[in-house]
Amino acid sequence: MSETASSFDLVVIGSGPGGYVCAIKAAQLGLKVAVVEKRSTFGGTCLNIGCIPSKALLHASEMYAEAHHSFADLGIKVAPELDLPTMLGHKDKTVKANVDGVAFLFRKNKITPVTGMGRIAKAGEVEVTAEDGAKQTLRTKSIVIATGSAVAGIPGLDVPLDETTIVSSDNAIALQKVPATMIVVGGGVIGLELGSVWSRLGARVTVVEYLDKVLGPMDGEVSTQFQKILVKQGFHFKLGAKVTNIERTGAGAAVTFEPAKGGEAETLEAEVVLVATGRKPFTAGLGLEEAGVAMDRAGRVEIDAHYRTNVEGIYAIGDVVKGPMLAHKAEDEGIALAEQLAGQAGHVNYGVIPSVVYTSPEVASVGHTEEELKTKGVEYRVGKFPFTANGRGRAMLHTDGFVKFLTDAKTDRVLGVHILGHSAGDMIAEASVLMEFGGSAEDLARTCHAHPTLSEAVREAAFAAFAKPIHV
Missing domain, CATH: 3.50.50.60 (FAD/NAD(P)-binding domain)
Structure with missing residues (x-):
């Protein structure tokens, strides 16, 4: 050496x-x-x-x-x-x-x-x-x-990852064939994104999640609607389920889980099990x-x-x-x-960090959820607009989802924006810029948006937060 x-x-x-x-x-x-x-x-x-x-x-x-x-x-x-x-x-x-x-x-x-x-x-x-x-x-x-x-694996459980049959997210991007069946342990961002890949390619995907909702920290209304869309796409869900064992079987692997609030255990088998329980x-x-x-x-x-x-x-x-x-x-x-x-004044605004789930449709969020505002006792208003009423969305056959604004009831300052829809990950940037400058829903609504675009739905939701939307 x-x-x-x-x-x-x-x-x-x-x-x-x-x-x-x-x-x-x-x-x-x-x-x-x-x-x-x-x-x-x-x-x-x-x-x-x-x-x-x-x-x-x-x-x-x-x-x-x-x-x-x-x-x-x-x-x-x-x-x-x-x-x-x-x-x-x-x-x-x-x-x-x-x-x-x-x-x-x-x-x-x-x-x-x-x-x-x-x-x-x-x-x-x-x-x-x-x-x-x-x-x-x-x-x-x-x-x-x-x-x-x-x-991260599953807390308290020694998961026998072989990265062929029981895989982590590191290797779920490299499966050499499409499994007929897949169990995804974890209903968060990673599990739903990678589950979407293999579901679209032909796998029957079942998601087993400890919480009673997918995308745990996301806005509850967005989570509920998103899960319904995934079910239409062929996903199956076992929510409120605590995984107690994962093991290899002759045909693949088996996942045993029980209701998180108590009850009888259930075992499902699949050709591949993806453990996506965080990092x-x-x-x-x-x-x-x-x-x-x-x-x-x-x-x-x-x-x-x-x-x-x-x-x-x-x-x-x-x-x-x-x-x-x-x-x-x-x-x-x-x-x-x-x-x-270097002697300068670098700063990060942690209240304006967007999150995106790159599924179809995408889910994007910045700022507070409605649940967080309720817990904090903040008086707020809600403005929503569906993509079914958006001309560009109809033309593209992308009408699933909606835009949701949460604003301060007294000042109209934007506290959170949530988008479930095509290209949501790109559109959330507009909301992030608005919030970075302490803007109001009216500020955005009175900003001219090109027609026809999906971003018009963002403007309409902003209108809905302080007045009324135009196209519904």
Whole structure:
């Protein structure tokens, strides 16, 4: 083993959305930056096995489903045939383009990439061990922990993941054939997105969820309507169900669950079982305990309002700290921290971080849910508009869903916006900008929107919150 040393202003451990964005911004602001990444490619879970590949499959499978079920109504006669290897190839090409893009940005911004497992030896020093055992020490003024998250599993249950029959989200994007049946354990974002992929391609999907609703933290009305749409698409649901065992069987795997509020157990079998019960901070092997970095009970790195840990010169962002595990939240934290390290005033508004479920239709949300406002005792108004009354939605055969505004009853300030519908993930940006500037529903409603567009439904829902919509 050999050992070398180099010096930097900033060393970022992890090259996911939080890490690579932090590194690029810091380099743009004049800092000498290195990034440590244990994978051979950059981008972390998001670009390699998470956000990007899953969206490639979601889009491809949605096109396949539309060819089967919608094209005829548009006057297009086709007989679609699934070519799964080519679809998976599209996914892989998409991943490569994105990870190569990050490598290019590192070169462009003169960032030093270091491949290997990073470990904080002490404040100001990161030890990197390569695959061949070679070590090098990076000396630095500041260290950023941006190592993301890993599959969490089911609390209290030892799940025998073989990543072939009983799989995590890491490998549900790489099944080599469409299973006839699939059980998805977990009715959250990951489970419903990946379940949608395989359902569209022909699998009979059953979702087993501990809570009595899908998309737990989402607005209740949106969750209820979304589940009804998924049922029409062929999904089956077992809600309020506590999983007590998962095991291999001769034909696949079996999931045993019982009613969360008590009752008789039930066992279902499927060719593939996807365990999609969330993620946990990835901190293993980083040397945090030895370095004296404080952690909370959830295994997250404790930070203050400026992303500082209790050890001077060590910071943390993204999935390893408190807050929603979202790539764009990590990116914003990376930018804010880089600005702070460069002497500027970086800031993240945690009240305006959108969430999106990339199913068909999509689900998008920003700000408070109706349940949260009720719990807080806030007086609010509701404005809604359905896509069935939207001209563009009718023309595209995308009339499922609605837009929902929640506003302060006295000031009309927007407190939350929820969209269930085609392209909801793009349309939520309008609401996010409005809320970032403290806008009202009337502000948006009096802003001219192009016709015909799906975004007119957003405007109409804003009208409904303080007056009346025009087209219903």
